[in-house]
Amino acid sequence: MVTTLPLVGRVKGVLEETHPAIRSCPMQFSITNSATRYGWAMIILHWLIGIMFIGQFVLGFMMVRIQSQRTAFELIQLHKSLGFLLLGLVILRIGWRLGNAAPHLPPSVGALERRTAPLAHLALYAFQTALPLSGWALVSVSTLEIPTMPFNLFVMPDLPLAESDAAESFWAATHWYLAYAGIALVALHAAAALRHHFLLRDSVLARMITPSSGRE
Amino acid sequence: MHARILGFAAFAACLAVPATAAVALSDAAGSYTISPARSSIRFTIGKAGGGGFDGAFARFKGTIRIDNGDVGRSKVDLTIYPESVGTGQGRIDAFLRSDAVFDAANSPEIQFHSTSVIRTGDTSALVTGRLTARGKTFPEKFTAELDGLKAGTIKFHVTGKVLRSRYGMDVGTPLYSNVVDFNMTLTGKRG
Numbered sequence: 001m002v003t004t005l006p007l008v009g010r011v012k013g014v015l016e017e018t019h020p021a022i023r024s025c026p027m028q029f030s031i032t033n034s035a036t037r038y039g040w041a042m043i044i045l046h047w048l049i050g051i052m053f054i055g056q057f058v059l060g061f062m063m064v065r066i067q068s069q070r071t072a073f074e075l076i077q078l079h080k081s082l083g084f085l086l087l088g089l090v091i092l093r094i095g096w097r098l099g100n101a102a103p104h105l106p107p108s109v110g111a112l113e114r115r116t117a118p119l120a121h122l123a124l125y126a127f128q129t130a131l132p133l134s135g136w137a138l139v140s141v142s143t144l145e146i147p148t149m150p151f152n153l154f155v156m157p158d159l160p161l162a163e164s165d166a167a168e169s170f171w172a173a174t175h176w177y178l179a180y181a182g183i184a185l186v187a188l189h190a191a192a193a194l195r196h197h198f199l200l201r202d203s204v205l206a207r208m209i210t211p212s213s214g215r216e
Numbered sequence: 217m218h219a220r221i222l223g224f225a226a227f228a229a230c231l232a233v234p235a236t237a238a239v240a241l242s243d244a245a246g247s248y249t250i251s252p253a254r255s256s257i258r259f260t261i262g263k264a265g266g267g268g269f270d271g272a273f274a275r276f277k278g279t280i281r282i283d284n285g286d287v288g289r290s291k292v293d294l295t296i297y298p299e300s301v302g303t304g305q306g307r308i309d310a311f312l313r314s315d316a317v318f319d320a321a322n323s324p325e326i327q328f329h330s331t332s333v334i335r336t337g338d339t340s341a342l343v344t345g346r347l348t349a350r351g352k353t354f355p356e357k358f359t360a361e362l363d364g365l366k367a368g369t370i371k372f373h374v375t376g377k378v379l380r381s382r383y384g385m386d387v388g389t390p391l392y393s394n395v396v397d398f399n400m401t402l403t404g405k406r407g
Contacts, residue, residue, distance in 0.1 A: 068315065068316070069310075069311055069314040069315065069316035070315065070317075070387050073311070073316060073387060073388065074387070077391070117328035132314065140302075143305065144305065144307060144308065145267075145269070147261075147263050147264045147265050147391045147392075148392065149264055149391055150389075152390055155264050155265035157265075
């Protein structure tokens with residue numbers, strides 16, 4: 001086994017010379033961020049959380065307006081399950097972000113945006129954490145006492161908060177306001193990304209799509 | 217058979233007012249109308265993570281007929297109005313009445329008609345019958361325990377488990393158990 005390894009290396013080296021495309025094979029994408037590019041872990045977490053966040057907004061909007069009480073109940077349980085999955089992904093993302101600095105902004109980014117973009121990103125992190133937490137608080141204080149079972153897999157304990165109608169109204173309103181403010185921030189974030197791509201024609205959006213090859 | 221019936225009557229006699237010297241078999245046999253005021257139909261559904269929620273039906277009607285010669289030929293008929301369900305939480309009551317669970321608007325009655333009564337002890341019997349809810353009918357079993365017998369009044373404690381999924385009421389499983397535990401006190405007045 002050991003003796004065959006140098007042979008594999010030699011074959012790969014020869015192939016890379018004759019077939020340059022092999023160099024950019026996805027296997028070589030970096031999991032971590034580099035100074036100028038995002039690694040694939042951050043890219044996957046970004047899009048997964050982004051799509052789930054928007055999906056949760058749409059689901060939350062629909063589930064409280066639907067006629068069928070049965071469908072409403074089931075959609076609310078799905079919203080809770082997805083919310084806990086989202087919270088798990090957000091915690092993973094924050095951990096990953098703390099151990100893996102974001103790439104530098106390209107030189108095309110102006111001074112004002114250089115100061116405000118990190119604040120906007122911090123706010124996005126705050127909303128994606130606060131939204132599932134406020135939802136968890138809401139189900140914890142609800143006088144309906146409906147158990148929470150993410151994807152019917154296990155019982156998620158309630159947060160240690162006192163249950164009352166007043167607390168339920170408070171957390172429902174908080175969750176609602178956070179959702180609308182959060183989705184407005186997501187829209188601003190998306191508009192900024194499109195501006196970078198189509199007006200400024202820089203790499204800001206592109207680097208959140210194609211991962212770092214680890215060579216930049 | 218007569219010895220068993222006499223045993224039943226003897227038990228009935230013990231439960232009767234002590235001053236009454238003896239209660240004849242004919243005192244237990246007869247037709248009774250369930251008195252909602254002195255009866256209750258309660259249920260409990262277990263919840264994931266422990267505990268459960270309790271509810272009761274406030275409105276129901278029914279009859280109990282105890283056969284003079286053969287307890288096995290006795291009969292129980294019960295009609296429950298699901299509109300009257302109460303859990304102490306208005307939002308849950310509205311949910312239970314809706315088409316998510318009872319669909320009380322379209323299925324205003326839950327009916328039970330016994331098909332057999334088998335004595336399991338001096339004062340207990342297994343009542344089998346057909347339960348109909350939301351247009352679906354399945355055989356169900358309940359345990360009835362004689363809880364009191366006075367002149368003209370008979371009281372039973374009835375327990376049984378019903379799988380709600382069979383009746384198109386499986387919403388909320390597995391958060392809420394599929395098993396509904398019934399606990400009823402049925403007091404019948406002769407006539």
